[in-house]
Amino acid sequence: MINIENISKSYTDAGEKRLILDKLSLSFERGESLSIQGASGSGKSTLLHLLAALDKPDSGKITLSTSSGFEDLVSFTEAQADEYRKRQVGLIFQKFNLIDCISVWENVKLPIQISALNRASQNSPDNTDLLIKELLISLDVYKHRDKLPHQLSGGEQQRVAIARGLAHKPPLLLADEPTGNLDSKNSDIVSQLLVETCKAQNTALLMVTHSEKVAQLTEQQWYLENAVLRSI
Template sequence: MNDLQPSHPVLSARGLCREFSLTEGRSLEVLRHLDLDIHEAEMVAIVGLSGVGKSTLLHCIGLLDTPSSGQLIYHKDGQTWRSPGLDEAQRCALRNQFIGFVFQFFHLLNDLDVLENVMLPAIVGTPKAEWKQRKHEVEARARSLLDTVGLSGREKQAPGTLSGGERQRVAIARALINNPRLLLCDEPTGNLDSNTSEKIHTLLRQLHEDFGTSILVVTHDPDLASRADRRLAMIDGRFESAADGTDR
């Protein structure tokens, strides 16, 4: 547990269900009435076998997917957003400002250099008229984040020239550029060797403590799960114990 005491939830999920339609009128229920609270400055790890719905949960929370039923509530500075009830622009704004994504396969844009990749969410989220004023501030923050993840001096390098671990560091820096409330990490070390994974685990934990960002990490890795404040096990679309999701 970090030094910052978790208080208010930044995200609450209530009765979250996600069904996928199959052929012949059948459907597959991937998430079954899930309740989950993630508090400020809390790191939560979700573990479970493949296919239990971990990634689907992450996509629903990240507003990339829409739950079949249930509610998602996002809190920030006294403001609340509820899904359903968000339009496309609000969903995109939340993805950009409230949430940061870290993917298993890093997903850096090969046509941009390292610095540009890190700046990308800020470029996406800043209106054209404001960009001129914000550019230097964003660039300075991107350089600072790269310094924090240990990639200072590599700003102009192409992502293709970096190792897997370095690319994931760039992806983590990118996820943090807009100072999000919630970092969603989908198997962040699933594609890395154990040595590099360990370094990423340490980095995530360190960033969590430094920035106080809430982190929801889906992982198979017991080492990473053990570093979380809370560890939730998923089985067949539910948490192992129904109360787990909202417990602290």
């Protein structure tokens, strides 16, 4: 479903070209989970940005095929990349995931509203409410639905962020150190829920993590070093 073929990416730093990703290839299916570990600065976030179509590789191909069509990320215009991000991907970062002036419920509803804006067949309000309720219950934060994000603990906020990342049912969820600022107990709980919820929704999960324990929850485990991925 997601196919990364021979992508290379370099940055020019103080006039010197630095190769961050060197002819990297990877493919995975809907519902599959992958983790990427690697030292700080090894290029993990760079790879996630390419998959989110926030940036383009210097060479190589990235394609996503779903029942609704085929996307060639490298040839996207900015408008196409925007549309792709609204419909096809969910993003979760280490922190700053939620909008603090609206409730937990409204935060989770936001991507559904955005992705429905230009869509012909919109979810009925009843279906949307049911979906949000199910997600919040499965991530054990339904009781906090009317609170503002800052009234929740870090772990609870990250669980809401997972709900938000999955609310528009994207085929692909990209998570960049989603439990990086949680203690190890909460990190275990949240990452377990992340993997399980993606599986239940048939969403492919690509997760960057510094934790070996978190990485072990995923089906494919990779390590990025010297601009190449090795399987672990």
